Amino acid sequence: MHRIQHKRGCLSLEAVCCSSRAMKPWVLISIFVVSYVCYLLLGALVISIIEKPYEESLRSKLQKLKADFLDVNSCVNESKLETFLQEVLNANKYGVSVLRDAANDTNWDFATAFFFASTLVTTVGYGYTTPLSDSGKAFCIFFAMIGVPFTMLVLTVTAQRLMAIVTYKPIDYFQIQRGYSRRCVTKVHFVILLLLMLALFFLIPAAIFSIIEDSWTYLDAFYFCFISLCTIGLGDYVPGEQYQQKLRPLYKICVTFYLLIGLVNMLLILQTFHKAADLHGLTDLVLMPHHEDEDEGDHERILDTSSFQKPVESMETEVQKQLNSASHTGYSSINR
Template sequence: MKSWVLLTLLLVGYLIYLFLGALVVSTIESPYEGTLRDELRQLKQHFLQDSPCVNESGLEAFLEKVLNANKFGVSVLSNSSNDSNWDLASSFFFSSTLVTTVGYGYTTPLSDSGKAFCIFYALIGVPFTMLILTAAVQRLMAIFTHKPIRYLQVHRGFDRKMVTKVHFLVLMVLVLVLILMVPSAIFSAIESTWTFLDAFYFCFISLCTIGLGDYVPGEQNNQWLRPLYKVSVAFYLFLGLMFMLLVLQTFHKVADVHGLTDLFYLPRLRDQEDQEPILETPDSSARPEEPKRPLNAGAQASYSSINR
């Protein structure tokens, strides 16, 4: 009963968190949206007044075509990049964002056959990527989490709870610096229109697999070594995802050591079965006692049963 009460409180808190986020974002972004709408309306009216030969319906049809093409990464501006969005390097970048579930949405399939292929490709690629990430993070945990904690606890005699807490904070700082801040500085130097905050925002949104698509690297006009840059970003995303998962797994270990997981997770089914009383049938005394047998031939006694 206690676990269900805690789960209900978590759900209520989560809904409140979502509504607070919606309220804050709406309060911040609505004025900017209104200002931008007014500027576009005025610009449209000035253009129609200066160009009497252009009717409003024709202009809107043209703008609709341009905006739809822009959603697929195709621009008609003279200063836009003339490089294809589907060369080998860009396609490699797209496939990496697809299977890692980052999915910026800036470049999307144009044809029905491309959309159908993406479905089957992601159907295999996403679980395959998760398998590789899980296997890699398991080995990173052994190197960067289990060994340091065991060394400080066994050989240095530090308290386990204190060690896990300090280790997690140190790991978070290292990941923040090496996986977020240093790449952000590199991106802000390469992408001339990005500030450091824009680059940090891109790295964080990408490595959390949110992928809003408002910032996509390698889309500037005549960018130097663009194919190599795109492939390098794809490898950075995969490496960054591994270390983000390492932080999450380490946090789970810290929560487990401090007993926080016991508050929110259900107890193991085996523990529940051990606590259930054994009820005898009314006529058990009338029948000869049979030797007890395990439920499964291959079943073995658990560690808890041996130590009773």
């Protein structure tokens, strides 16, 4: 009974894949583009409905504080106060604060600079700390130009090497040694790997961040982990920026390595999902269909070994056999 249901499921999946292949390319692209735009519009609508009331409430609160300050301090010129506030806000964009609790903190000690360099080349880019000088901005351009592709190469190569240990070996073991179906093993393996990733790089680190950072709730910490490891990096939550942070340099370096290791594991999850989707035929639903009537000359591989029907060793062996057979002539081959 289970085999019949499994065959029916496979047949239905193959039917969907065949229908997607039969669909014209421009129709498939149009569906994806329209769906993507609708998804963006839906996200914009929801976030606008949620956040707009909070923004208006905060703006009215600040305006009230400003009006109360001017009422109490009638000698203060409002235009000068506006200029002062503008300068403070501009400095805050660069991570520089005039508050007494944060006046002595620097954003450019070695540990913080190391953290900034890692967020720059990993494209996380919180934006909380940015270079002030023109020479610093020019160096960031040069540093990122080389560092971003180099970082992507290192992360991708590391993730691929880990797949041989974390993905291929367990799947091959349960398929060959235990006799389980490869499709079933890949499903269970991906779920287990996803749960481990969720626990080791989201749930546990979020609990640690919520303990270290006094002003962060657990939701704030989990939000920071997700935004960082997805390389979104909004910059509204940055670790190690509170006043008199204990062991701040060590804390910054630890967060840097957490981001690098977490990004490797995110790539590992994505590549594992891609392999599992290929095995189950899910990629055929979204990839463009292959047209067999296309000119093969336009899509010829750089190193196409299919044209060589036999290896060099086998060709040499065959020639040697022919020479040997020719040198030992039998009686039947003699012309009479």
